[in-house]
Amino acid sequence: xxxxxxxxxxxxxxxxxxxxxxxxxxxxxxxxxxxxxxxxxxxxxxxxxxxxxxxxxxxxxxxxxxxxxxxxxxxxxxxxxxxxxxxxxxxxxxxxxxxxxxxxxxxxxxxxxxxxxxxxxxxxxxxxxxxxxxxxxxxxxxxxxxxxxxxxxxxxxxxxxxxxxxxxxxxxxxxxxxxxxxxxxxxxxxxxxxxxxxxxxxxxxxxxxxxxxxxxxxxxxxxxxxxxxxxxxxxxxxxxxxxxxxxxxxxxxxxxxxxxxxxxxxxxxxxxxxxxxxxxxxxxxxxxxxxxxxxxxxxxxxxxxxxxxxxxxxxxxxxxxxxxxxxxxxxxxxxxxxxx
Amino acid sequence: xxxxxxxxxxxxxxxxxxxxxxxxxxxxxxxxxxxxxxxxxxxxxxxxxxxxxxxxxxxxxxxxxxxxxxxxxxxxxxxxxxxxxxxxxxxxxxxxxxxxxxxxxxxxxxxxxxxxxxxxxxxxxxxxxxxxxxxxxxxxxxxxxxxxxxxxxxxxxxxxxxxxxxxxxxxxxxxxxxxxxxxxxxxxxxxxxxxxxxxxxxxxxxxxxxxxxxxxxxxxxxxxxxxxxxxxxxxxxxxxxxxxxxxxxxxxxxxxxxxxxxxxxx
Numbered sequence: 001x002x003x004x005x006x007x008x009x010x011x012x013x014x015x016x017x018x019x020x021x022x023x024x025x026x027x028x029x030x031x032x033x034x035x036x037x038x039x040x041x042x043x044x045x046x047x048x049x050x051x052x053x054x055x056x057x058x059x060x061x062x063x064x065x066x067x068x069x070x071x072x073x074x075x076x077x078x079x080x081x082x083x084x085x086x087x088x089x090x091x092x093x094x095x096x097x098x099x100x101x102x103x104x105x106x107x108x109x110x111x112x113x114x115x116x117x118x119x120x121x122x123x124x125x126x127x128x129x130x131x132x133x134x135x136x137x138x139x140x141x142x143x144x145x146x147x148x149x150x151x152x153x154x155x156x157x158x159x160x161x162x163x164x165x166x167x168x169x170x171x172x173x174x175x176x177x178x179x180x181x182x183x184x185x186x187x188x189x190x191x192x193x194x195x196x197x198x199x200x201x202x203x204x205x206x207x208x209x210x211x212x213x214x215x216x217x218x219x220x221x222x223x224x225x226x227x228x229x230x231x232x233x234x235x236x237x238x239x240x241x242x243x244x245x246x247x248x249x250x251x252x253x254x255x256x257x258x259x260x261x262x263x264x265x266x267x268x269x270x271x272x273x274x275x276x277x278x279x280x281x282x283x284x285x286x287x288x289x290x291x292x293x294x295x296x297x298x299x300x301x302x303x304x305x306x307x308x309x310x311x312x313x314x315x316x317x318x319x320x321x322x323x324x325x326x327x328x329x330x331x332x333x334x335x336x337x338x339x340x
Numbered sequence: 341x342x343x344x345x346x347x348x349x350x351x352x353x354x355x356x357x358x359x360x361x362x363x364x365x366x367x368x369x370x371x372x373x374x375x376x377x378x379x380x381x382x383x384x385x386x387x388x389x390x391x392x393x394x395x396x397x398x399x400x401x402x403x404x405x406x407x408x409x410x411x412x413x414x415x416x417x418x419x420x421x422x423x424x425x426x427x428x429x430x431x432x433x434x435x436x437x438x439x440x441x442x443x444x445x446x447x448x449x450x451x452x453x454x455x456x457x458x459x460x461x462x463x464x465x466x467x468x469x470x471x472x473x474x475x476x477x478x479x480x481x482x483x484x485x486x487x488x489x490x491x492x493x494x495x496x497x498x499x500x501x502x503x504x505x506x507x508x509x510x511x512x513x514x515x516x517x518x519x520x521x522x523x524x525x526x527x528x529x530x531x532x533x534x535x536x537x538x539x540x541x542x543x544x545x546x547x548x549x550x551x552x553x554x555x556x557x558x559x560x561x562x563x564x565x566x567x568x569x570x571x572x573x574x575x576x577x578x579x580x581x582x583x584x585x586x587x588x589x590x591x592x593x594x595x596x597x598x599x600x601x602x603x604x605x606x
Contacts, residue, residue, distance in 0.1 A: 017508070077511060079485075083479075103506075104507060107472070107475075111439070111471075111479070112475055112478075112479045112485075114472075115480055116479060119440075120440070120567035121439065121440070121472060123470035142574075150573060150576070151573070151574050151575070151576050152570050152572075154570060155569055155571040158567070198483075198516050198519070199484050199514060199519075200513065202501070204509070204511050205510050207509035212507070251355075251464070251466045252355035252466060254525060255466065257525055257526070261505055262505075266469070268464045268469040268470070275605055276606075283356070287466075293576070305584065314580050314583070315581065315583050315585055317592050328593050331594065332597065335597065
């Protein structure tokens with residue numbers, strides 16, 4: 001119970017686009033329900049902004065929301081207006097926990113709201129649990145730490161609400177159930193005046209689905225900084241092509257200009273769970289490994305036998321990529337040639 | 341028209357040495373002894389974006405960083421890349437800051453550097469990589485923030501057109517200055533420091549500001565001012581073999597392929 005004597009609310013920011021709730025939101029609702037049960041009296045609510053279709057509320061109810069706050073007009077792209085509205089809603093209803101998808105737009109909204117409220121926002125969590133600390137339940141948000149498999153448990157002991165962002169692919173989607181819920185229209189008391197527009201949205205271009213080809217691929221070949229010895233990603237692309245897979249990479253690979261943003265795997269990129277993941281020149285910082293934990297089989301190749309990636313892999317090859325890669329490629333070509 | 345541009349950069353551990361970074365469980369602190377530090381790679385693109393505008397229209401580029409004494413190296417390098425001035429926010433009171441406390445510290449400093457037209461940052465760092473600091477900084481300064489920008493053009497003296505990437509494609513936005521902009525590695529090719537640049541940099545002053553210099557409220561910065569805390573460090577359990585195949589390369593590669601075939605993955 002919070003000070004106002006009401007039950008504690010767990011909110012999920014319901015990002016949506018073109019009449020569909022983002023998948024990450026549905027996963028968050030599932031986890032929010034679990035947290036609600038751990039709380040005992042936790043109530044799960046979704047905040048739906050800039051939507052007018054009742055179908056979206058129904059989808060939120062079906063995936064675990066007990067209430068939907070339906071408010072305001074701003075689209076997802078008006079991040080400042082969304083932040084403004086969300087701040088007012090939080091101030092009025094005082095949820096205990098607010099969860100956000102770590103998508104490029106929602107995380108910008110979340111960061112603003114956190115700064116405005118002076119509360120904590122833990123980014124790119126890989127797990128969320130509740131833990132009793134000094135007599136009150138605390139949201140424990142786990143994030144990638146250092147080394148290959150160290151994680152940090154982050155708490156926000158005093159400020160409220162406790163907020164976290166979670167990437168798509170971390171929480172599995174709950175099975176939809178036939179459930180009804182309450183729609184709340186909080187116009188009254190929430191000043192909806194938009195902030196003075198300092199930017200115009202000129203054009204929104206949609207080129208891809210919500211889930212990228214990388215997130216859907218059965219085979220992923222991921223390269224890291226170690227490919228500097230090969231002068232880049234040429235052989236990675238060749239290997240991926242032979243295997244019918246997709247190319248991904250680490251943040252250092254992105255920064256080196258070898259891959260594009262939507263190909264980045266890691267804490268601030270994609271989370272993947274392919275049948276086969278081959279890592280090339282990836283040392284295995286936790287920022288990367290925590291994003292591939294659910295892969296079925298991992299083959300790691302790196303020159304440094306001490307790289308933490310080898311502990312995270314099923315099998316590893318220690319060697320110079322300049323030697324290993326051409327050999328692997330020619331062998332696979334031979335096999336694939338025989339059995340097309 | 342001359343532009344006054346601020347670039348926020350961060351010194352981070354070199355990615356090749358990430359595996360050597362460990363956590364001291366007793367103290368909960370990060371041990372990065374012997375790990376070389378570099379400018380966060382995409383922060384170089386942020387700097388290049390600023391330098392490009394200055395070179396085209398005239399003006400001044402100031403690099404700003406918060407960090408321990410050794411972070412001065414990052415500023416020296418930025419000056420050698422032809423930045424005009426550098427400010428180092430260095431005070432034990434700033435240590436242990438989460439994203440909000442970091443953003444507040446930078447915001448205090450930026451208030452001292454006003455008026456400015458643009459603040460550039462890299463879209464995320466290779467270490468903690470939250471990408472939250474620039475947006476929170478913009479919020480505290482009452483400015484718009486556009487993240488993940490890979491193209492930027494001036495429309496007129498006071499407004500820029502940017503291309504921002506998002507999961508499904510891209511967005512074009514017109515932004516009135518001043519604004520905070522975070523860039524991706526695609527926006528440009530950062531210049532290298534030249535010998536002349538390195539020599540010129542030795543003549544440039546690096547201002548070192550502590551909490552008193554920026555009128556920072558102690559309760560709002562550093563560990564004290566951080567709403568989030570590291571509660572505990574734990575090991576992720578990984579149910580994998582971690583088996584390193586031994587032997588000559590020919591044999592090892594063959595064995596790896598066999599294993600994949602046995603799993604019917606290939």
